[in-house]
Amino acid sequence: MAKRVPYRKIKTHRLYTPYEAALVLGVHRQTVIRWIKDHGLPADTETKPWLIEGRDLRAFLGERQTRRKCCLALHSFYCFGCRDGRTAAGKMADYVQQTATGGMLTAICDTCGTLMYKAVKRSDLEAIRAKLDVTIQTADPRIVSLSDAPINVTFSTGARTHVKAQL
Ligand SMILES: [Zn+2]
Incomplete structure (x- = not known):
């Protein structure tokens, strides 16, 4: 089970690169990139480095953690x-x-x-x-x-x- 990340430290009105987001959240940069590529975290991938809106990141992580708590996988x-x-x-x-x-x-x-x-x-x-x-x-x-x-x-x-x- 993935660990909880302190997503409330993310500032809503800031833009984050995957690296910056990873630093704030205490996760690996690749984890953030995976959220974008595989799990639907919205990001501007036209830019280099990619940019994530704080608002999107908070919503994404908040939703994930709520879901984990209240609605476990069917077989869990x-x-x-x-x-x-x-x-x-x-x-x-x-x-x-x-x-x-x-x-x-x-x-x-x-x-x-x-x-x-x-x-x-x-x-x-x-x-x-x-x-x-x-x-x-x-x-x-x-x-x-x-x-x-x-x-x-x-x-x-x-x-x-x-x-x-x-x-
Ligand atoms: Zn037990």
Whole structure:
């Protein structure tokens, strides 16, 4: 995960060369050039050196960091142990269908081992399965009716089934 850059140090009404921007932000000049070439940071590339408007740079970085915080990649989780975005250990996750259109994805943090949860749309599941090995637990009537049965029925996700059954 890329480190946070102090984009608020960028002055809105200033022009920056990639080198100057890199100095202020504490990143490599090539990183700034990559933002321009590959990630859509607006810049005047007719000039030499290239010039970036401070306003554009701040907007670009602010948007990127907000996006990282609030909307992780589909297959990433927010870990409350690490207080950051994390990937699933072993690239494995469980999905429990909860409504007609969505459900809960659970996985183990690959860094600290905390159980991570994330509400996902059913329609996003295929994209997630391209990145993670997802075991789908459909909440079909057979499972729901087991709430009266002994708790230790042989599900692979025994612990979570237990929690559900108590609800
Ligand atoms: Zn963690």
